[in-house]
Amino acid sequence: MEMQWMPRRLLVMGMALLSWGGLAGCSKSKQQEGTAPGATAAAAKKTNVLTVAQEAQASWIRNFNPMLAPGTARWPSRSGVYEPLYVFNTLKGEYVPWLSSKYEWSEGNKKLTFALRPEVKWSDGQPFTAKDVVFTFELMRKHKALDLFAVWSYVEGVQAKDEHTVEFALTRPYVPGLIYIAQQPIVPEHKWKDVEDPVTFKNENPVATGPFTEVKVFQNQVFELGRNPNYWQKGKPAIEGLRFPAYPGNDQANLALLNGELDWAGNFVPDVEKVYVSKDKENNHYWFPLVGNxxxxxxxxxxxxxxxxxxxxxxxxxxxxxxxxxxxxxxxxxxxxxxxxxxxxxxxxxxxxxxxxxxxxxxxxxxxxxxxxxxxxxxxxxxxxxxxxxxxxxxxxxxxxxxxxxxxxxxxxxxxxxxxxxxxxxxxxxxxxxxxxxxxxxxxxxxxxxxxxxxxxxxxxxxxxxxxxxxxxxxxxxxxxxxxxxxxxxxxxxxxxxxxxxxxxxxxxxxxxxxxxxxxxxxxxxxNPSWGEFNTRRFTGFPNAENPYAKLSPNSPPENLFVLTEVKPK
Known part of the structure; x- marks a missing residue:
């Protein structure tokens, strides 16, 4: 049995287009709709909205389908909009409970059981239950294109034991499969059961469990996500929303970073101390821990x-x-x-x-x-x-x-x-x-x-x-x-x-x-460093070398959930 690594590689390549300067030669496209990125970032400064650069795109396509490979759906569909059962924290080397509060192996590591949090609701107020988890994985069985990490090559079946207990039966002991089961984004059965083709479904108005589920603005050159009104982590997120100007390549994103238009980015910046930090030593920061590939x-x-x-x-x-x-x-x-x-x-x-x-x-x-x-x-x-x-x-x-x-x-x-x-x-x-x-x-x-x-x-x-x-x-x-x-x-x-x-x-x-x-x-x-830059003029709580609670980089879903739920307005 071979795990299908291709989607992971595509994720890395999505990162690379920003962090390795992959599109350095691209020129800016004409504004097709809405306002210019610099202007939209300036508008965001008037509100409690975090401006982020993560994807290299000349213009945005409205797609929030978390079942698709990264790069097809808009960031952060697979983390900040939809969420997994657990999140692996690379820096701490541990699985952190998320939609599930506990997991357990049994029967010679051929059975994996998750206990779900009873307090979780979907953003439309409907309860999140074990049936949603089963539904998500059954979608992946029926549509192989959605099974990005080939979990059905070692999973035999999945069933809801009760409203808040999900049990996975494996064809053989395969403990390394935990990461792909635990970090699979979960979708709501009541919204997806009538979707004709989940592989082509753009999910333009997501109903999800994540901290940012409300599409407030969506234009060719900028989109904005607002807070989930029913988010299960009380008091979180502390910020009102996320704003994403479109930058066709690393050069344009870096220019926006240097001009103070971005609060958070994951770019390769040559000579970052001189080029970025020195421009505003109090607020311009970076952290490149060597926890990439x-x-x-x-x-x-x-x-x-x-x-x-x-x-x-x-x-x-x-x-x-x-x-x-x-x-x-x-x-x-x-x-x-x-x-x-x-x-x-x-x-x-x-x-x-x-x-x-x-x-x-x-x-x-x-x-x-x-x-x-x-x-x-x-x-x-x-x-x-x-x-x-x-x-x-x-x-x-x-x-x-x-x-x-x-x-x-x-x-x-x-x-x-x-x-x-x-x-x-x-x-x-x-x-x-x-x-x-x-x-x-x-x-x-x-x-x-x-x-x-x-x-x-x-x-x-x-x-x-x-x-x-x-x-x-x-x-x-x-x-x-x-x-x-x-x-x-x-x-x-x-x-x-x-x-x-x-x-x-x-x-x-x-x-x-x-x-x-x-x-x-x-x-x-x-x-490879895990690239991450942040500006503290308007927000605090980003991870850094002194507070390494998670990767700073926005390029590693679902780990960026740690940052999205911890950053606070200044």
């Missing part, structure tokens, strides 16, 4: 020489990660260690996996890289480029997306680094769609990419090493783009899936790390 260099292990672990480690040793971090990432991050884990998984790190030099292949060492390539049989030719036993030179493109300025700089640096070990590497840019298609199909030699952001290393390592995630070259793979499989790792994944005991999970994750470190299936570069 890990930026990776993927080499295609179906091709020679990348099927040889010595070559993969040699390529890694040729890379100057300190230079990548300093030049490409403005020192916002740090070089990755050989585990590949970002700080979101810091408590899972296994020092023993990196002991005795096992992880030294992520440290710049040109001499050792050259020695490994010599040992693997790749000798330098007269032009200095290494040649394999098949007489083919080590000459490759490194794929990256046009306009992702930080990633382009990183690839330029790596291409230069690799020349020192006799590898002729060249930057190759593509528009996102062909870049992503080539990566999914395994039709590349080397490409820069990303990893998953799920709660434990199980997901991270399964993506990178499981035989179940392997697809033939030419066939779309939701993950494991580099096509690497390890049967020892498979056994660890299977055992991990059956246990809810964290001590046992930790032992298994330790062993996964050892396998990854020893085999270098992919080359970790650096953890």
């Amino acid at each position: 890990t930026v990776m260099l993927y080499v295609n292990t179906t091709k020679k020489p990348f099927d040889d672990v010595r070559v993969r480690k040699a390529f890694s040793m040729a890379i100057d990660r300190d230079q990548l971090v300093r030049v490409a990432m403005y020192s916002y991050t740090k070089p990755s260690d050989a585990s590949g884990l970002c700080d979101a998984h810091a408590r899972w790190r296994n020092p023993a996996a990196l002991a005795a030099g096992a992880g030294d292949w992520v440290t710049l060492n040109v001499d050792k890289a050259n020695a490994l390539l010599d040992e693997a049989g790749y000798k330098r030719g007269e032009d200095g480029v290494r040649v394999g036993p098949d007489k083919k030179p080590l000459r490759y493109d490194i794929n990256v997306v046009t306009g992702w300025s930080d990633q382009v700089r990183a690839v330029q640096i790596m291409a230069q680094n690799l020349k020192a070990v006799g590898v002729d590497a060249t930057l190759k840019t593509y528009d996102f769609s062909p870049y992503f298609e080539r990566m999914q199909k395994g039709e590349f030699d080397i490409t820069i990419g990303w990893t998953s952001e799920e709660p434990s290393p199980y997901y991270f390592y399964r993506d990178l090493m499981s035989t179940e995630t392997i697809r033939p070259v030419g066939e779309l793979a939701a993950r494991n783009w580099h096509r690497y499989a390890n049967t020892e790792a498979d056994a660890l994944f299977k055992t991990f899936e059956t246990t809810s005991d964290e001590a046992e999970q930790r032992k298994l994750a330790d062993q996964m790390q050892v396998l990854f470190v020893n085999n270098a299936p992919a080359i970790p570069l650096y953890p």
